[in-house]
Amino acid sequence: MKVKENHENKRNIILEAFYKLVAELGMENVSMTKIAKAVNMPSSLIFYYFKNKQELIYGLIDYMFEKCISVSTPDIDWTNKDVKGEFIKFVDSLFSVNGAIEIDSRVYFSCVNIALRDKRAKEKFAIYTEKANEKLLKTIEYFSAEGVISCDNTAEAVYYLMVMIAGLQDTLDFLDDHEKFQCIADFHKKQLFRFLGFKE
Template sequence: MGRKSLKETRQKQIIKAFYKLAKKEGLENASIAKTADLLKINPSLVIHYFKTKEHLVYGLVEYILDRYLLIFDVPEACQHHPKRKLLAVIDNIFSHKWNTLFDDSVSYSCYSLTFRDKTIKKKYKLLLDSLRKNLETLIIDCNENGYLQVKNTAAVADLVFILVDGAYYYLSLVSDKAEYEKKLSTYKKRALGLLNFATSAAS
């Protein structure tokens, strides 16, 4: 048990260092040697946990995808109130919290690998399906408690994330802060429109 915990801790340290390098130098320029140098350890130790850079990239992808799930972390006050919980998640999705969970350049570099690597493609598909399923569960809970009347819950959850994916892809090109905030607010209102919500999570 202890050995497994140590292994997981060391792997996470290595992945975080690799992620830091990828943010600074680009995924294509990050390497096992540079990661080891950043951690001040022997490259052989990195290879012990990740046989090749390809395996290290797999670990990085899993790290990034796990961070996506943090959008479902909401305040305790919202946990047992279906409507507030759903609206809090929507607030998280359409906020700087979502966009600061991971670096866009690293995230999109990893995502581009889905077109060439079946393993990475499968990991992304499973995660994105999980995000949709989690959101659908919240919508169903609101339906059952009389806060919503969404007929096709799966379709609405899917549309929300289609809107999210397109929104952040476009917003990654927007440099003006005021324009960014205005468009993000507009996209959030569109998502709330899909749910027939017109109030904030605080209400």
């Protein structure tokens, strides 16, 4: 068990370094040698955990999407009796600057570019998108069942929410002013409340 955990930890260390290097240098400028130097490992050891750079890229897509899902579908406290407060906290998390900057767009769009020409990468995008949708749907259905929101079509609400999150991420990419971004996010948050039939 410890051997397996250690193996996963090493893989994650490599993927985290790869993620940071892609964000800094761009995918095309990151070599296995640079990754090895960043994690203080010989290149041969990188190849022990990932047989080639393509496998490393697939690992990066997994790593990136796990980050995406944690940001775009924040966990809620199902035991919290203040369901309304929990809903507000959930939405605040979705529309925060901290959440938006968690995912580096340079990494994301580098992976998108690969997915456009690589079948396996494209399949990973589809799988993780579905995973995020399912988690959001469960959350929206919960708040709807609790009477916090009035939503006749929860699947439509999830789609609307995903589009809003993606749009805000794009906004932040071209807007360095975090205060201005939060104003825009707060506006969209109010639109979401209205769409979901939530009364503050």
